[in-house]
Amino acid sequence: MTVRGQVAEVEFGQAKPGMREILTADGAILQVYSSSAAGTFYCFVLKGAEKLVRGMGVVSTGEVLQVPVGEKVLGRVMDIFGKGVETEKKSPIFREAVPYSELAAEVAVWETGIKVIDLFAPLVRGGKMGLFGGAGVGKTLLLTEILHNVVTLGKKDNKVSVFAGVGERTREGQELYEELKVRGILPAVSLVFGPMGENAAVRYLTGLAGVTVAEYFRDESKKDVLFFIDNVFRFAQAGNELAMLMNTIPSEDGYQATLASEMAAFHERLVSTKSAGISAIEAIYIPSDDFLDHGIQSIFPYLETVVTLSRQVYQEGRLPAIDILASGSTILNESTVGKLHYETVILAQSMLKKAESLERMVSLVGEAELSPENQLLYRRVKKLKNFMTQSFFVAEEQTGRAGKYVPLTTTVQDTNDILTGKYDQVGEEKFLYIGSAKEIPQ
DSSP states (O other): OEEETTEEEEEOSSSOOOTTEEEEETTEEEEEEEEEETTEEEEEEEEOGGGOOTTOOOEEEEEEOEEEESGGGTTOEEOTTOTTOOOSEEEESOOOOOOGGGBOOOOOEEOOSOHHHHHHSOEETTSEEEEEEOTTSSHHHHHHHHHHHHHHHTTTSSEEEEEEEESOOHHHHHHHHHHHHHHTOGGGEEEEEEOTTSOHHHHHHHHHHHHHHHHHHHHTSOOEEEEEEEOHHHHHHHHHHHHHHTTOOOOGGGOOTTHHHHHHHHHTTSOOBSSOOEEEEEEEEOGGGOTTOHHHHTTGGGOSEEEEBOHHHHHTTOSSOBOGGGOEETTOSHHHHOHHHHHHHHHHHHHHHHHHHHHHHHHHHOGGGSOHHHHHHHHHHHHHHHHTOOOOGGGHHHHOSOOOOOOHHHHHHHHHHHHTTTTTTSOGGGGTTOSSGGGOOO
């Protein structure tokens, strides 16, 4: 054996290991990556690199990495080795996607209780939602609130949640665990973590381990699964680090040449079948707020819903800091969401675009210099933006405001009323952080 950092070169005799096979050596765990020559293989060291020395013996297990699955993983936190979790069943993390003939084609809205998402970028039941944003704009908070709302509302339903923490801070994982425990929804959630302190191979495999747990609940338990990952950029980044370790030639933007196939293999397992479904919510970090980054662009094709968080909106104090015009969903059509919802969104987007073009004029000469029609439109849009703010349950201790869950029908009706002039006599400041319009202080 030869060891170079996180890569070990292992020589075998007659029996050769297969790709992705797990090897052990005095407590260390390795995964076969590729053949380096006749009888020798490059392996990623998943655990115990400090125990490896040149020339030591290595044993092949004959299996790929498997993670614990089943009801016993609910309410528990584990890593890719299932440490601390004992179950009767384990499942290999590398699996083929479900055959096309088994996929479900039904399209329906999954209500989250968050006004701006339910109205402008509804979550597709069995689909995938991407939460895009730079550092510190509220991706993880929004992800946690969706988890809280959907799981709390569906306590009696046949639903479970799986959370995969890929390359994020250990502190955030601890805070999430404590929040779920306090809210009483931890028993319906399984958490798989590979924090940023872990090596690249462990972080990469954590995403696949989370998918494997979700697949078990879908296929064996026949339960609808809400799958969360925080975040997918770190998953792509871990794959890039592995490629760099192997000195492979990079592709566009310095990313690994296999990025597209890795994203496909990951996302194509997060699908709904005729018996149950997986709905995915993915937090995606935007490096340097650059949406054109190749790693970010590789994720877009697999999403039905895109939610974009804006640093400008965050700095203006409107939370969640969602850029409405940069967010949307493929199911936002009249036949799926209904006539009133669809027409309200179209009207709102049209008014937001017009108000955006008026912003520069207002900043130069003031709102009073606008025509009466433009003044009316500009004020209604400011009320709409304020109405889209919301107090979160998972941030009650930080904000001091009680969390609000707003039904979709209420959101649609109240928004339509604002845009059509019902509240023209009400000051815009009264729309901040309320639930429904009924809560407007008189």
